[in-house]
């Protein structure tokens with residue numbers, strides 16, 4: 119039996135082939151090859167051509183254990199043939215886990231990775247009033263951006279009224295912890311974190327004041343291992359309260375999307391959320407009008423909430439109106455069942471309008487806020 123692990127380059131050819139096969143096995147939570155994560159222990163090939171491997175999981179009861187085991191076995195069988203793999207699944211020692219955490223988060227004091235000079239684009243979705251569909255749109259936008267191949271994180275900063283886990287089919291899912299590091303659950307290719315994932319009773323009210331809210335948001339941004347992201351989306355609570363101000367302080371380079379309804383009376387309060395974002399240094403990327411009308415069987419459109427609110431807010435803030443998203447029963451149902459409409463029913467008019475916003479976001483880089491964008495009318 120040949121001994122391993124050995125540094126790449128001096129591994130015997132057979133072991134190197136096994137190692138390369140395992141390098142294609144991705145930890146579904148951390149989203150990096152298990153070889154990069156030092157999860158491969160002994161790796162050997164016996165004289166009968168059978169592969170022997172030890173895979174070290176990050177924690178006991180790792181929810182991804184089965185998948186990692188199956189993928190590792192399949193990868194090794196690709197080299198030595200079916201039935202020729204002996205796999206032992208173990209768990210990292212405390213020291214190994216510490217070393218992994220340090221490797222992933224960087225050694226020394228942990229810092230917030232989403233600084234103005236990081237490559238991640240930060241987009242905060244805000245609204246003046248509650249119930250205008252901000253969370254529904256944020257969840258669908260995140261999924262649409264991930265479907266375009268972007269690496270997307272979604273932080274539910276609506277601490278008092280979190281709804282992102284349910285919208286993405288993650289109700290009841292708890293994040294895995296590796297030491298002090300929190301691994302965000304992944305849904306539809308989006309890494310998601312929400313205060314709702316840390317409460318045993320999700321119907322319990324979160325009655326925190328400013329400093330506690332600030333600490334929580336800061337901890338989410340620092341201790342959650344999102345890895346390299348192209349885009350971090352934040353679902354803010356409605357209004358211009360403590361969380362909006364904390365986000366403004368922590369992420370002054372964020373671009374803000376303002377969601378409003380067609381009701382002209384809501385324009386003042388929606389405009390205010392954009393103005394407050396600007397006061398903290400953030401830029402306003404554009405306005406989305408949601409609940410813009412309900413298509414009737416006879417082809418007419420019932421403007422349940424009036425019209426003109428989105429255009430009014432966009433013009434007051436001097437930014438583009440990115441989309442008018444109609445009222446849509448499938449959009450609401452998709453939210454209720456945790457199945458985002460941009461994937462399940464992309465031809466629905468509301469889904470098409472949201473996909474238009476995702477295109478507008480994906481086709482602009484950071485620092486381009488304020489450029490004219492194509493209007494996408496439903």
Ligand SMILES: Nc1ncnc2c1ncn2[C@@H]1O[C@H](COP(=O)(O)OP(=O)(O)OP(=O)(O)O)[C@@H](O)[C@H]1O
Pocket residue numbers: 245247248249250251252253254255276279281354355356408409410443444445446447449450451453454468
């Ligand atoms: N275009 C739409 N058509 C039909 N229903 C919608 C639409 N947009 C949102 N909804 C529904 O409206 C309700 C409120 O949406 P959502 O929770 O996303 O709002 P919100 O602005 O995030 O609210 P809050 O911030 O107050 O929690 C949900 O039941 C959602 O399914």
